[in-house]
Amino acid sequence: VSERKTLCVIGLGLIGGSLAASLKAIGGPWHVRAADRRRNTLEHALRGGFIDEAAESLEEGVQGADIVVVATPVRAIRTLLTSLGRLLQPGQVVTDVGSTKRSIVETARRELPESVGFVGGHPIAGTEFSGAESAVPGLFEGRPCILTPDAGTPRESLEAVIALWRSLGAEVVLLEPAVHDRVFALVSHMPHMVAYSIMNTVAAELPGREAELGGGSFRDFTRVTSSSPTMWRDICLENREGLVQALDAFSERLSEVRGLILSGDGEGLAAYFQRAALARGKPWLT
């Protein structure tokens, strides 16, 4: 019989709720406790068997927890880390699930006592849905989970968090926080800004129902714009530098193709599209 351990999830949204549900589904050693300001979210999770215990307060939530997972939008993660600084005991492990890492790791380093092991985390399992009602067990199975330890991260804390995600079938990848933010600015944050901008362009230019004619591909291009505005506001504010750089690199490419169109350069256009098709055709993207 393995030892019972307590994990506290702070914030039962899509990711926090799915983490709790996944831990219950695999029947591991975890007693899953949750803290959330929304009382009915907690009650719903208790009734659904997604969590074992609903904490009445942040303090009650983290008390005695072996691992605390902060699973709120990014800015709230930083605020919570500040609050947790006074509540945690030596040896407790704290991790998070935020889509940006540099500012969160810096905040943790500054606000948490050295005796607490912090490991930045980012499971890549988001969808355009949000909220506990969208939570599903198994969400992390076969998906990457980025962890961003730094020089201050105790080895045992890192190992505990790696084991947690691996137990849910996630593929753990270690990155430096700044590298994480640069990569995700390019592969996620910038493309989301582009999708929002496509939608806002079309809404302004075609106020009627003509956009319906775009069919499946237009719906695909704009699906992510149903994501949580709060989550994306936070990501923009927290990865400002990486995101602006990625947007500028993108705008340069877009100017390139605009120039080819304007000058009627058929050969250049075909080469531009071929270049993208070749990059997209790499085995790890197909």
Place this chain on the structure above:
Amino acid sequence: VSERKTLCVIGLGLIGGSLAASLKAIGGPWHVRAADRRRNTLEHALRGGFIDEAAESLEEGVQGADIVVVATPVRAIRTLLTSLGRLLQPGQVVTDVGSTKRSIVETARRELPESVGFVGGHPIAGTEFSGAESAVPGLFEGRPCILTPDAGTPRESLEAVIALWRSLGAEVVLLEPAVHDRVFALVSHMPHMVAYSIMNTVAAELPGREAELGGGSFRDFTRVTSSSPTMWRDICLENREGLVQALDAFSERLSEVRGLILSGDGEGLAAYFQRAALARGKPWLT
């Protein structure tokens, strides 16, 4: 017993091949003939029962055909319309499936005899796949098919083409050629340029395997870049004006969000995302 009629598809790609296969599948009155420069494409379609007859030449293909459907990439459609001018007889109907309409309709008006009924067409059923090997019966079922008649289009020709697409389950929508090109610049052509540019940005900035970490959403953003470079080159060259205008409107929106990020305007960002979510949430887009 209904009268046998002959339809000739010129170009057995995804759309032409699917049109032929769909007509055979519904078992209607059509004798389906095809012309294609690729001999083995024709033989494959004959063997697969997608067509009844393979024409040896364009001339043989259109001879006695009630309807001729030109289903090649956009620029080849214009070249073919010029060739067809000398081959067609009074009363024959010609339509096409090109993703741009204004230049095609102008070419048809100039190159085809008045006695031939031309109806511009654009079934919205493309995928990121291309070629006859991707053709499937039923591709047009429940999908819009835009037709762009003008003052010179005989009523009977328009009715024949409407009946053809409706018999395959398509929802026929009539638009003016210039309106079609403006709408599709916004809902399809510009977003494709954006997707190619995202892929080329990421390929340049992240030459390793980091893009893999983007997961499903990055793959979704860039899926369409596997489309045919020739097809997209032609669309760019044929809808230059509409596309450049759409790109400029998009770039303005993108500058707007870049400015909000740079100035750390959280409220403005949330409003920008909310605006897109509201537009995307309209019943005809969900």
